[in-house]
Amino acid sequence: MTSILRTPQRVPTSSARLRQVVVISVICLALYCFLLVPDHSLDSSRSTIVDTFPQSHPHQSNTDTNPKSSPAWISKHPPSLLNNRHLSTSQCASAFPGLTHEISLQVSKGPFTLPRRPHDLGPLIARIRNNQLSILSYARKSDLSAEMLQHRSATLYQLATALLTAPADEPLPDTILAINHEDDPISPSLSYSRPADPTYDSSTKRYFAMPHFSQYSWPSPTIHSLPHAARLITSIESSLPWPSKSPRALWRGTTWFNHPRAGRQRQALVSASRGKPWADIEALNANGSNAVPIWDFCRHRYIVHTEGLTYSGRFHFHQLCASVVLSPPVAWMQHLTHLVKPVFSASLPGVARARQKTSEEPELELAQQYPAPWVQSAWPRSYDPERDANILFVAPDWSDLESTIEWLERHPRIAEGIARRQRELFDGGGYFSGAAETCYWRALIRGWSEVVRVDENAFDDLEEIPWEEFSLKEIHK
Numbered sequence: 001m002t003s004i005l006r007t008p009q010r011v012p013t014s015s016a017r018l019r020q021v022v023v024i025s026v027i028c029l030a031l032y033c034f035l036l037v038p039d040h041s042l043d044s045s046r047s048t049i050v051d052t053f054p055q056s057h058p059h060q061s062n063t064d065t066n067p068k069s070s071p072a073w074i075s076k077h078p079p080s081l082l083n084n085r086h087l088s089t090s091q092c093a094s095a096f097p098g099l100t101h102e103i104s105l106q107v108s109k110g111p112f113t114l115p116r117r118p119h120d121l122g123p124l125i126a127r128i129r130n131n132q133l134s135i136l137s138y139a140r141k142s143d144l145s146a147e148m149l150q151h152r153s154a155t156l157y158q159l160a161t162a163l164l165t166a167p168a169d170e171p172l173p174d175t176i177l178a179i180n181h182e183d184d185p186i187s188p189s190l191s192y193s194r195p196a197d198p199t200y201d202s203s204t205k206r207y208f209a210m211p212h213f214s215q216y217s218w219p220s221p222t223i224h225s226l227p228h229a230a231r232l233i234t235s236i237e238s239s240l241p242w243p244s245k246s247p248r249a250l251w252r253g254t255t256w257f258n259h260p261r262a263g264r265q266r267q268a269l270v271s272a273s274r275g276k277p278w279a280d281i282e283a284l285n286a287n288g289s290n291a292v293p294i295w296d297f298c299r300h301r302y303i304v305h306t307e308g309l310t311y312s313g314r315f316h317f318h319q320l321c322a323s324v325v326l327s328p329p330v331a332w333m334q335h336l337t338h339l340v341k342p343v344f345s346a347s348l349p350g351v352a353r354a355r356q357k358t359s360e361e362p363e364l365e366l367a368q369q370y371p372a373p374w375v376q377s378a379w380p381r382s383y384d385p386e387r388d389a390n391i392l393f394v395a396p397d398w399s400d401l402e403s404t405i406e407w408l409e410r411h412p413r414i415a416e417g418i419a420r421r422q423r424e425l426f427d428g429g430g431y432f433s434g435a436a437e438t439c440y441w442r443a444l445i446r447g448w449s450e451v452v453r454v455d456e457n458a459f460d461d462l463e464e465i466p467w468e469e470f471s472l473k474e475i476h477k
């Protein structure tokens with residue numbers, strides 16, 4: 001690209017005609033690049049990330065044999081970098097390529113106006129001025145469940161940390177933020193996810209994905225926090241080579257927790273896998289007796305992933321495992337979901353969908369088209385399972401789950417490669433580290449402030465509560 005851009009400088013200034021020809025050629029070349037090689041020109045960061053990782057098990061041939069024992073995980077970065085929350089913008093960019101893709105996507109839609117909602121409805125409104133945080137509008141803690149309050153608090157602590165650790169020579173812009181701590185994304189706001197379907201994430205919507213609250217803390221006995229789980233996962237993965245992992249696909253969950261568009265997806269998963277030797281799939285007991293700690297999912301070769309009403313709060317935990325995540329095409333993008341490189345089950349030779357008993361599960365009709373039209377625009381590419389893929393998308397009605405798992409068991413080296421690439425990227429690349437999280441938050445504040453338009457005086461009558469005071473008064477039940 002550099003040499004092309006330099007060409008016009010060599011044109012003699014007198015020859016305006018030649019300059020025109022060069023300019024037109026450059027435009028044609030640019031159009032050619034964008035139209036014919038979209039994956040590279042529009043999202044070059046994706047391809048470079050994985051390519052920079054050393055291959056501990058290069059795939060030499062198509063003949064599939066048992067993979068070697070546990071690979072040595074290669075972390076790109078030392079702990080001193082991964083724990084450093086003070087990185088500058090350029091240090092962040094070189095350490096974590098592609099990290100801020102979601103932010104750029106929303107910023108590229110251009111300016112938007114932040115509406116003033118009545119009272120404390122809608123997202124929390126926060127002000128940043130001179131790198132100081134204050135709260136302008138918020139739901140009273142009496143109106144929030146203990147869990148909702150925890151989600152909100154964890155998110156605000158992340159934001160406060162990003163402000164506190166900003167390098168002195170890179171102050172953050174003054175701005176007003178809308179922070180939505182509910183599961184359902186709200187436009188315009190910082191939300192935990194956005195719809196992957198471009199029909200819903202249209203040019204009029206502004207969903208700025210923020211890091212999940214569990215990166216700070218999720219005080220549940222089977223989770224604790226992402227950093228806590230990451231430490232335990234590292235110890236599991238370093239002592240449990242692929243052949244020693246359980247071959248049974250694991251899932252636990254609450255079956256009634258479905259998005260309307262997904263139909264009865266979770267119930268269907270439980271019935272499709274009942275009594276199958278390849279499955280360790282159960283609805284959670286009301287007493288929680290069959291719950292599995294989130295890190296122990298990595299003891300299995302295959303992890304079945306379902307989204308809930310919106311994004312799934314466990315997805316990023318599964319991404320730390322060297323396990324193959326089997327998921328219906330992901331419909332809610334979290335701040336790092338764009339790094340996922342799916343191979344579709346339909347593209348695996350010999351994998352077939354079982355005939356559906358539609359009379360028993362009529363509600364499944366909705367989910368039966370695979371890939372659905374929205375999937376084709378949200379996930380246009382199926383990646384090479386031997387070289388690139390780091391996740392496996394299956395039919396949302398689970399009709400090819402069994403066939404897919406059988407295929408993976410017949411191709412252990414390919415299965416292990418998909419699993420390994422996932423962990424190498426998300427853990428090895430440090431994308432869920434404290435450093436990356438803080439880098440992302442500061443980029444998020446900058447991106448938002450670049451395009452948000454706040455009506456003069458629209459929020460001026462609101463009482464401004466300094467974060468230091470809010471953090472003692474409104475954080476816990």
Ligand SMILES: *[C@@H]1O[C@H](CO)[C@@H](O)[C@H](O)[C@H]1NC(C)=O
Nearest residue numbers: 283284285286287288289290
């Ligand atoms: C928990 O619930 C399951 C199923 O409902 C039951 O089989 C089990 O005995 C219960 N365990 C305890 C400790 O209550």
